[in-house]
Amino acid sequence: xxxxxxxxxxxxxxxxxxxxxxxxxxxxxxxxxxxxxxxxxxxxxxxxxxxxxxxxxxxxxxxxxxxxxxxxxxxxxxxxxxxxxxxxxxxxxxxxxxxxxxxxxxxxxxxxxxxxxxxxxxxxxxxxxxxxxxxxxxxxxxxxxxxxxxxxxxxxxxxxxxxxxxxxxxxxxxxxxxxxxxxxxxxxxxxxxxxxxxxxxxxxxxxxxxxxxxxxxxxxxxxxxxxxxxxxxxxxxxxxxxxxxxxxxxxxxxxxxxxxxxxxxxxxxxxxxxxxxxxxxxxxxxxxxxxxxxxxxxxxxxxxxxxxxxxxxxxxxxxxxxxxxxxxxxxxxxxxxxxxxxxxxxxxxxxxxxxxxxxxxxxxxxxxxxxxxxxxxxxxxxxxxxxxxxxxxxxx
Amino acid sequence: xxxxxxxxxxxxxxxxxxxxxxxxxxxxxxxxxxxxxxxxxxxxxxxxxxxxxxxxxxxxxxxxxxxxxxxxxxxxxxxxxxxxxxxxxxxxxxxxxxxxxxxxxxxxxxxxxxxxxxxxxxxxxxxxxxxxxxxxxxxxxxxxxxxxxxxxxxxxxxxxxxxxxxxxxxxxxxxxxxxxxxxxxxxxxxxxxxxxxxxxxxxxxxxxxxxxxxxxxxxxxxxxxxxxxxxxxxxxxxxxx
Numbered sequence: 001x002x003x004x005x006x007x008x009x010x011x012x013x014x015x016x017x018x019x020x021x022x023x024x025x026x027x028x029x030x031x032x033x034x035x036x037x038x039x040x041x042x043x044x045x046x047x048x049x050x051x052x053x054x055x056x057x058x059x060x061x062x063x064x065x066x067x068x069x070x071x072x073x074x075x076x077x078x079x080x081x082x083x084x085x086x087x088x089x090x091x092x093x094x095x096x097x098x099x100x101x102x103x104x105x106x107x108x109x110x111x112x113x114x115x116x117x118x119x120x121x122x123x124x125x126x127x128x129x130x131x132x133x134x135x136x137x138x139x140x141x142x143x144x145x146x147x148x149x150x151x152x153x154x155x156x157x158x159x160x161x162x163x164x165x166x167x168x169x170x171x172x173x174x175x176x177x178x179x180x181x182x183x184x185x186x187x188x189x190x191x192x193x194x195x196x197x198x199x200x201x202x203x204x205x206x207x208x209x210x211x212x213x214x215x216x217x218x219x220x221x222x223x224x225x226x227x228x229x230x231x232x233x234x235x236x237x238x239x240x241x242x243x244x245x246x247x248x249x250x251x252x253x254x255x256x257x258x259x260x261x262x263x264x265x266x267x268x269x270x271x272x273x274x275x276x277x278x279x280x281x282x283x284x285x286x287x288x289x290x291x292x293x294x295x296x297x298x299x300x301x302x303x304x305x306x307x308x309x310x311x312x313x314x315x316x317x318x319x320x321x322x323x324x325x326x327x328x329x330x331x332x333x334x335x336x337x338x339x340x341x342x343x344x345x346x347x348x349x350x351x352x353x354x355x356x357x358x359x360x361x362x363x364x365x366x367x368x369x370x371x372x373x374x375x376x377x378x379x380x381x382x383x384x385x386x387x388x389x390x391x392x393x394x395x396x
Numbered sequence: 397x398x399x400x401x402x403x404x405x406x407x408x409x410x411x412x413x414x415x416x417x418x419x420x421x422x423x424x425x426x427x428x429x430x431x432x433x434x435x436x437x438x439x440x441x442x443x444x445x446x447x448x449x450x451x452x453x454x455x456x457x458x459x460x461x462x463x464x465x466x467x468x469x470x471x472x473x474x475x476x477x478x479x480x481x482x483x484x485x486x487x488x489x490x491x492x493x494x495x496x497x498x499x500x501x502x503x504x505x506x507x508x509x510x511x512x513x514x515x516x517x518x519x520x521x522x523x524x525x526x527x528x529x530x531x532x533x534x535x536x537x538x539x540x541x542x543x544x545x546x547x548x549x550x551x552x553x554x555x556x557x558x559x560x561x562x563x564x565x566x567x568x569x570x571x572x573x574x575x576x577x578x579x580x581x582x583x584x585x586x587x588x589x590x591x592x593x594x595x596x597x598x599x600x601x602x603x604x605x606x607x608x609x610x611x612x613x614x615x616x617x618x619x620x621x622x623x624x625x626x627x628x629x630x631x632x633x634x635x636x637x
Binding site: 038048053120184335341342343 | 470472473474475476477478481482483484485486487488489498507509510511512513514515516530531532533534535536537539540541542543544545547548549550551552553565566567568622623626637
């Protein structure tokens with residue numbers, strides 16, 4: 001049987017080096033931002049005692065969620081046996097690793113004491129979802145590495161299915177863990193819902209696939225490798241389904257809250273009079289991240305609209321996480337029912353937050369790190385098939 | 397015996413008895429205090445009872461706490477640490493106004509301890525919730541998890557630290573119930589200040605000790621917990637809320 005031919009990208013062109021140069025500069029900017037924040041303390045950021053997680057966390061959680069989702073493409077091939085996706089599996093596994101690395105780098109570099117990472121690796125409180133996540137993330141690296149090895153090493157090919165199944169189950173648990181970081185917070189009305197775990201899983205499907213589509217299109221285009229319409233049509237439909245599913249979960253989340261009088265104030269905040277959070281919800285999350293991509297994906301068949309839809313999904317996804325993470329903290333904690341509350345510690349008022357440049361630089365640095373790792377890996381190992389043209393022989 | 401002389405002898409006898417007995421009482425107090433080597437015990441559960449009907453527009457507790465613990469600000473209210481704060485309440489319908497001090501509630505089931513990845517947030521056997529400054533990595537998850545907004549992240553370098561109260565940039569901190577004073581057998585600074593300069597609204601004691609004043613009052617008078625719906629069994633109780 002014919003097999004797929006994979007080959008490293010050449011990686012000697014001026015454009016490739018320029019790409020690495022730009023990404024490297026962004027990584028350096030992120031490191032510089034970290035140094036600035038750690039040297040001066042976090043008061044130089046937009047974060048405060050009321051908004052303790054800011055822009056770095058929006059980027060970090062976006063990358064971590066997308067990392068687990070981008071692996072779906074490989075899972076569809078090895079777990080669900082869709083041959084069409086098989087040539088894409090290696091790139092899918094690679095992006096899963098690099099996006100997670102980028103996200104974790106941001107998360108760790110934002111810590112108050114990043115040099116104490118070793119403490120986090122040696123002291124565990126097993127009731128903490130964060131502690132579980134440390135194992136879930138490191139386990140994910142190991143399992144995806146095994147999975148990739150089973151794809152690369154001919155003698156190991158027979159184990160790809162099993163490794164893929166393990167990776168698929170692990171990634172579902174991993175994203176459950178990420179969603180539960182918020183879902184298990186009893187103290188905050190905007191969180192504290194079991195729905196956040198499945199919502200994060202479906203978000204990961206959507207964000208991960210959007211990133212995959214863009215990286216695949218860029219990689220094929222810049223290396224002159226053919227990319228057929230059949231593959232892209234599948235990915236387009238899949239992305240459309242995922243985007244719709246995210247909208248469905250978001251709708252259910254808000255409808256459930258709207259039904260409960262206890263949650264009316266929270267819903268009013270997010271849907272009606274929450275200022276920037278309301279605007280980002282409707283314009284960013286719903287319109288740009290949901291309605292627009294659906295219109296682009298199902299309204300036209302051009303590659304340009306597919307790419308535009310993927311970009312819109314990413315922008316909408318960042319908006320969604322901003323609303324959830326920062327809006328969820330900005331909304332005042334309910335301690336005294338039926339009372340107007342005021343204090344010098346900003347009780348009872350919507351906490352203010354303005355993203356600062358170092359925070360954004362750190363977040364963007366994480367994205368750049370993920371992309372730079374991907375670009376280097378594509379040059380070092382044969383992750384990309386030589387051709388994804390329609391009618392190519394499928395893998396043995 | 398003329399009345400003056402009788403009165404003088406009476407006072408003299410009282411003073412002599414006082415002088416003779418006081419060291420004995422002091423001994424009992426010392427005997428009951430824990431030695432520094434002794435671990436905190438589950439037999440005790442330290443707590444506060446705050447009668448907010450006696451709490452007025454003063455902030456003696458806040459000043460005393462921050463003075464005692466060396467918590468100084470940098471003129472940046474959004475990032476400066478606050479271990480205790482005065483909260484003003486106004487009923488949305490009737491306009492009835494109240495004020496109360498709010499700090500770490502020293503929960504029996506503290507969410508901050510649950511979420512802490514390294515175990516830096518911990519609860520002593522005697523119920524005091526603390527942060528281990530050596531293992532806190534500054535992730536701020538506990539700040540997110542606390543229902544009372546009681547925790548602060550140290551956003552910049554600290555100065556003027558007290559020997560008993562370690563603080564550090566990049567870690568999280570909150571009310572320690574003046575654990576260093578409690579271990580010496582004293583009451584927390586806020587309680588002392590409230591009873592000296594404030595409305596005598598705050599009482600400190602062992603919630604497990606049936607003979608303690610705080611236990612007797614909790615037995616006999618109504619009291620409540622903030623966010624009792626979360627069933628955290630707070631060590632800080634309020635009256636008049």
